[in-house]
Amino acid sequence: MDEGKRHNYKALHRYHTASLIEIGIMTSNSARRDVAPLHFFRENFRGAQIVLPTSRFRGNHRRDTFSGSALLGLGGAGSAIWCNYNVAEALIDNPVEFDLTAQFFSRPSRNFIRRHFAIYAIDQNSPAFFVVRDGNNRTAFADINNIRPEIVEMCGVQSDA
């Protein structure tokens, strides 16, 4: 089976898995862009708090990929708060990127997702994440260890959130 090819409009196509999320990420750029970030957050940080900017920000994703409804739904976030911060200036210098290597399903999906999205976290125990823009112009989730302390404080996020 050509796993990199889309078969989603065929009347019948038997996939190697029943997981629609995995099928989407393996074969569709739109799913890699708009579903993969939510899937990775759900798989690794389910229940964590998410901090979103109050002002809209432009990215390569659908406008509502990094929205409360997306993150509290498919993203599996435990709660969401909104705070007035600049997504492009929230990351610390030299943030630690979370290794998603084993979770990409396929090489094309890995390459695409890495160009558009990242997670910055020390480990899977991070209690709260900010939506940020990194130096490579990727939209990312960053845990509070990778966010400037003054922004964490301004938004009132606790380290045991």
Next chain:
Amino acid sequence: MHEFFMATIFVSLGALFLFFNYNKSISELLVSYFSGFAAFISTIIISLVLIGSINFMFVVSLFLILLLGNAYVQRARLASNVRHIPTIVLPAIGVWIVSLTVVFVAREANLVSWHSDSFQYLRVAALIAEDNFDMMNRNLAEQRMISTPAMHFLSFYFDEHYARSAAPLVSVSIISIIVFTALFYFGGSFLKNWKQLIAVGVSILFLVSINRFVFHSFYVNGHLLLAACVLAIAANVVLLASGRSGSRPFAYILIGASIMVACFTRPEGFMLAALALGPLMLWPGVPAREKLLIAGWYLICGLLLSYFLISVYAAGGHASPLRNYAAPVAGLGLMFAALISNLAIVKAYHRHMLHLAEAAVWLSLAVLALMSPALFWASLQATYTNALGGAGAWGYGFVLLYVLFYIFALTYRSDDFLPLRFAASTTVPILFMLVFTRTSPYRVGDGDSFSRMLIEAVPLMVLFIALAAANDRWGLPFMKTRKRKEAPDRA
């Protein structure tokens, strides 16, 4: 396991409805899965709209109210119905086994159809499962609504993202509704009359041979669910209007649950439900009390839909557009039709009124086309390429079906299927008119929304052709035929 469990619950509910409303036939068991399923989705919708979450006690209470209410209404017959339990239970076990088989095959087959919209439905399903339904935004509320996510949300409790058997079971339900309608319409003659058997059998084979029907049978979206609901309404309207339904209360339960599910499946759902229900409101011979009851229920569903949409707009600090009030207005229209249906002029001209309404739909399309010719022509060209040129993956299936439908619609000489003809013939132009609510025309490709919406009209046309082809009341269009004594269809 949850899909097996839910299929068991749905079939059991349908069998319970049949037990309460038993009327000399067990053919309703064919739609027992769909009636239980639609009733379940309806309670989920009511819970989410009224209290904003799935409250177990609330859902159970709604079910108890429904079941006890049904038992109370039929209290005079319950004692006699008890002796029919063995008659109901054994075939119900057969339906249950078939349902479980579909679940098993669907879970093992890894067959799924999807596109980017599918993930939007799963997003809402996840919001329901995570108890964050209050985070619904305007786009999700208006476009994705509740019914389709409600089919899938339980899967999130089991680390899955969608119910693999949900769409296949809806597909099987459509076939069941067609057979159920034929069984009641033709009565005892159906299984003995080769012409009727062939007409219905070939129609079903034609349906399952349509590429897009197979596609939608595994598609994570709401098109086929809406098609099933509209078919369930229209089929029961034909049976009620022609006086050939089995148990009338059972028919109204199925219609009622289907109206609720249709209203919350897709933005066009309430319109298609009203088109399928409308002829019943004008039909002479159907008791006014029944018409008002079902029109009132439609109005309640419409009010719930409006309340839901307005609430989501208000939560985001937005003023609600006028279109969010359209469903209750349609409900009031149905109530009005039910109220005037006893007038002599309506009784005499109800057929003409339906023809006029059908003409008005096409005329509205023509007026809108004249007002936005560029949008109309671009959409028409795209639709031609999709439906006939192969871009929509319809093959020649839809065009052949559409031509056959109009041949039968113009030559068939009986009023019995007029409600079904009305629903089927008005659905396509109504769906096409939705392009005038957008700024961009329909596009070439199998992902085009009109190309996908066409499936919502297909089962109606297939049922019409199946029923009409099995009869022999023919004549040339617009020509009066000599009245002749017709043999009753029932044996």
